[in-house]
Amino acid sequence: MSAVVASTIGLGVPVADAAPPTAAGCTDISVPVSLGDGPRTSHISGRYCTPAGHPGTTLQVLVPGATYDRSYWDFPGFGDRYSYVKYASRAGKATLAIDPIGVGKSSKPPGWQVSAPTAARTLHEVISAARTGRLGHRWDKIVLVGHSFGSLTAMLEAGTYHDVDGLLVSGASHAPGPGGILQIQSSVRPALSDPRTAKSVPAGDYTYLSVPGARAKAFYAPRDSDPAVVAADEASRVAGTIGVLATIPVFIPTTFGIKVPVLIANGRADKVFCAQGGGGSLTDCTNAQTLYRSERTFFPVADLSTYVLPGSGHSLNLALNNRAFFARALQWADAI
Template sequence: MSLVRISRTLTCVVAAVTAAITLGAPVADAAPATLNNCTDISVPVSLDGGPRTSHIAGRYCVPTADPGTALQVLVPGATYDHSYWDFPGFGDRYSYVRHASRAGTATLAIDPIGVGESSKPPGWQVSATTAASTLHQVITAARNGRLGHRWDKIVLVGHSFGSLTAMQEVGTYHDVDGLLVSGASHAPGPGGILQIQTSVRPALHDPRTARSVPAGDYTYLSVPGARARAFYAPRDSDPAVVAADEASRVAGTIGVLATIPVFIPTTFEIDVPVLVANGRADNVFCAQGGGGSLTDCTDARTLYRSERPFFPEADLSTYVLPAAGHSMNLALNNQEFFERAQRWASAI
């Protein structure tokens, strides 16, 4: 790949992420959740290699009859917490976690550092490197049995910004058996970015997020109103779901922005099976979404050609969910994606 192309890609990714963000003893700390096979857990982590004084929160769901040997670790995108993977209501139709549970698959859906119930250090301290490092510590805890079960196979699953974090984690630490990238590509479009960027404001100025971030910290940001414009395809979404999604938005941090381009070189080092899955109408990351992306999501073959140069060492597969927008889990035809994801993960 030419240096010019890499430079252009870095520029696009920085812009996309800027818009999207501008927007121990873990089992002992666990609290029971509403389902008898799910637990809210807290995994102690270190931000700088020192004492583990911070924590990553997550929803840990393990089949009661037979936990199996494989765990999927789920990382949400910017302005989402773990509930993106277990979207409430609507008869569980939009819950990736419930679908995985019915297939007998264990999941751990996390709140990344600075998000939701996880520790919230000053926003400028929450870099891309910190996000990947703390995710690595969670995976290590799962490998070592610190979550109550020793997992032999771990598949890391990301969405949007969470996919960028997941790619950096895998390319840096090489500690998982497979990587599923959803809602992301290496060539975002400026039009889709602009639709998000116009909504950016400090989280302290958004009534929905103001009380969930550190007092006086203007480096936590929110994007109220962006979901309907940028995250959904109108013909493949339920307005009631869009409204519920908007009402559950959370804050992201500005500290990631200065360091996020470091994820790109790490994808060249990923050497495990990778599935890249996008909605065909994603207006940020797919050309067919109309936002100016250079990624061709016509079908799995064209997506493969677009993304293959960035994964030279990986066993790469691709998938396109017809008609869907950016937030694939919340599309009307999401079950097609859920089925494809489980088949791919179980074959690793």
């Protein structure tokens, strides 16, 4: 992998900083970003992995859902069985798994400033850095991959900035079910009141939120999950913000103008976004064909493909049969 080095632009503003790469070809990076039209005073943190030798021409930028950080894409332990990053790396594919603004090792501005448009704007700046070689390699093709709220952010980014070559939406649809949403909302509390997240958010900021105890009932299908994984997932929960929750619907109009290839992948038993999950969604996830019919209207000019992972709940990466989804995702990305 080409070493990722600090570089400058304009008046000495750092563009990307990185720790030395590991033997696995991965490095932690930090990309300066702006929350508005001003200077880049914030940053997006990520884990950047490229295969040995020639890094190729395609980079997948991976965006986790709310209450997750980048570890959703590189879930630790369990022999790497639940790591999409490791699966992609073994297949010779490059990835950049990010912590969205306000999450993980990325900057944490006041929570009311962390909205869906802010998340999309800062993601756009990360993509620009990858396009222009500021991560150590100039990527000709960028595929944006999201999960849950990360998928909504990805759709908003792709529909607003038109700077990616493909969009993979997982764990999302245009018809969330009220029952599934209620299972999450009933557990929401200030992150400062949750011992797991209290020390990870700005002091005194009650606009950062945590959702303890919601994962098992809202994100998993019991027959397609390992209780030990569910417990590890719950223990690794992170905070989200009230600004994100208040601006979720803004992504909807932007999907009508997305022209690049799109793959929508859902777990059939997703309680939040699929009718079969029992949460009241109107999205039919019986199979790929029914999911296509449910979502086609919202992507009228995109080359739309769909995929349903049988038995899986909301968090496809953490389902027992996740490898089928991983394989389909890489196959689709290679073909665009």
